[in-house]
Each structure stands twice: as C-alpha cells, then as structure tokens.
Amino acid sequence: MKTVWITSLGNNPPRVQAFTGVLKRYGLDVKGHFWTDEAEKMAWRVALDSLVEAKANVWLVLADAEEMAKPTVRYGLSLMAASLREGSGHGFPIVFMWKDKAPAPDTLPPLLRNALHLEEANAAWPAKIVAKANMPGKAEAPEYRLNVAGDEKLGQWFEIGPRAGNWDGVMFGVAGEGAEINFQAVGDANGLPEKTVLEFAQQGMKLQLGETEYTAWAVRNQVGEGQSYYARVKGCPSAILFLQYTESGDGEATVLTLS
Structure with a gap:
C-alpha cells in the first residue's frame, strides 16, 4: 500500500480528517503531522525524518494563504523540500493543496515552485495524488547538491557540493x-x-547582488562529488548563494530565495 504523508500547516483536525478519509477510500495509507513553526530549532527536520521512516510515497502539504505568508513557514518548507529531494530523489512527489486559488509560481520560493499545486475545489485532486503515489515523476537533478542537517543542539548546517567533477574551493553567503x-x-x-x-x-566577506547584500565565508579546499562544504548558519536567511571560489569576482553563483 502506498503512503501519503500529510503536513497540515494550520491546526485544523477536521480538514486533516476529511483528506485522510478521501485518500483512504482511494486505497492509500495516510500518516502525518501538524506543522511546528520553529525553523531555528529545525523542527522541520523532525518531520522529514518521520516522513522518511514512514516510507512515504507522496508529501502532501495542506496549505493556506495565511500560513504561507509567514517567512519562517516558507523557509522551513523550502529546507524540508530540498533535503527530501536530495535524500529521496528529485522526482519525489511534493503536492500543495490550497483551500482557495493556488498562487502564481513566481510568488513562491524557488524550492517550492516545482511541486504540484492543487485546489480543493478541483474534484480531480484524489486521482492526481494516487497517480503521483504510483508513478512518481522524473526530475533532472541540479549540478549541485544541497542538503541541510543538524538539530537544535548541533545547529543548522547547510551542506553543498558538486554532483560531478570538482570545485576549486567554495564561497557560501x-x-x-x-x-x-x-x-x-x-x-x-x-x-x-x-x-x-x-x-x-x-570570513565576513560582503557580496552585493542587486539590492541584496550577502555575508560570505570561503575556503580553497577542493571539493569533489564525494565531499561537501558545510556551513553552520544561525537564524533563518532569506536567501543563500554559493559558487566555486573566485578571486576575480565574476564567478557564476547559485542564488536561492528561501522565504
């Protein structure tokens, strides 16, 4: 039996029960949790570990505009999505279910845009989730690896590295x-x-990209596909950037808005 992991952003048991009942009628097992908005404590990581332990086939987020307007919620969901795809494959199905009209993709953080966004009013949504559970999509992995590890005691660690080849040093901001x-x-x-x-x-380098200033650290170590650069980060950055080390200032950076 395929399993759907439900994340309810709001504390709304009747909504969860309603979706659980429909999905079970379609032959799916359902497990899940209520979202804890404590990004600095890495509460999302506990949810991710539970999802993986449950061997879920789909991650279904019961979303609404009020909760998604909170930067810390968007941030936690972005990190959970990135780490889930890195650990379980970039084609792992992530589905957002919206109470009302789904937002335009460009209003969401980049790591959430390629999820499947459905609306409750569309009667076809159960069939689409069943299809995702049984035939997960294929998605091309980016040239980089991005994972976030740690916990409340160890802190929040961003892990990055090349998927193939070598980087001659790393800058991370x-x-x-x-x-x-x-x-x-x-x-x-x-x-x-x-x-x-x-x-x-x-340490402490300042990089300006458009109107946004980044504080960056860097090393010159070679980082291959079996190695990673790790940065412990305090707080909830609104955006990160990383690139191969460069002294000329013209390197091509990957920039990700997280909230």
Whole structure:
C-alpha cells in the first residue's frame, strides 16, 4: 500500500480528517503531522525524518494563504523540500493543496515552485495524488547538491557540493536580518565531519547582488562529488548563494530565495 504523508500547516483536525478519509477510500495509507513553526530549532527536520521512516510515497502539504505568508513557514518548507529531494530523489512527489486559488509560481520560493499545486475545489485532486503515489515523476537533478542537517543542539548546517567533477574551493553567503555563518568545514558527503582542515579560509566577506547584500565565508579546499562544504548558519536567511571560489569576482553563483 502506498503512503501519503500529510503536513497540515494550520491546526485544523477536521480538514486533516476529511483528506485522510478521501485518500483512504482511494486505497492509500495516510500518516502525518501538524506543522511546528520553529525553523531555528529545525523542527522541520523532525518531520522529514518521520516522513522518511514512514516510507512515504507522496508529501502532501495542506496549505493556506495565511500560513504561507509567514517567512519562517516558507523557509522551513523550502529546507524540508530540498533535503527530501536530495535524500529521496528529485522526482519525489511534493503536492500543495490550497483551500482557495493556488498562487502564481513566481510568488513562491524557488524550492517550492516545482511541486504540484492543487485546489480543493478541483474534484480531480484524489486521482492526481494516487497517480503521483504510483508513478512518481522524473526530475533532472541540479549540478549541485544541497542538503541541510543538524538539530537544535548541533545547529543548522547547510551542506553543498558538486554532483560531478570538482570545485576549486567554495564561497557560501547568507542574506537576511539575523542570519549569520559561524562555522565552516569540509569533509565527506552525507555527514558532518568530526575534524576538518581548511585551506585559506576567509570570513565576513560582503557580496552585493542587486539590492541584496550577502555575508560570505570561503575556503580553497577542493571539493569533489564525494565531499561537501558545510556551513553552520544561525537564524533563518532569506536567501543563500554559493559558487566555486573566485578571486576575480565574476564567478557564476547559485542564488536561492528561501522565504
């Protein structure tokens, strides 16, 4: 039996029960949780671990405009989506169910735009979720890897690296009030290193991109496809950027708005 993991952004048990009943009638098992808006404590990571442990086939987010207007909610959902796709495949089905009209994609953070956005009023939504559970889509993975690890005690660690080839050093920056990098490391992928040796480490660089200023740290270590750069970040950055290290200032950066 295929499993749908429901994340209810609002504390609305009747809505959850209604969706659970419909999905079960369509032969799907249903598990889930109510969203905890504590992004700095990485509450979303607990939900992700539970989703993976349940061997869910679809992540269904019961969304509404009021909750999605909160930057911390958008931020947590963005990180959960990125980490889920990195761990379970970029074609893993993510579905947003909207009470009213679904928003235009360009009003959402980039990591949430390629989810399937459905509206409750559309009677075809159960069939679409059944299809996603049984035939997950295929999505081309980006050239980079992006994961977020840690917990309330360890802190929030962004993990990035190339999917193939090598990077000759890494620059990583954050933007947004209260967001700051306070540690960096390089080590094997998929796990925080116990020790690290950094080459030509730099801190506190200022990068201007349009009207947004980023504070960046950097290292010159080579990072291959089996290795990662790790940055411990305090707060909830509104956006991040990363790129191969460059002294000329003309490197091509990946920029992701998170909230």
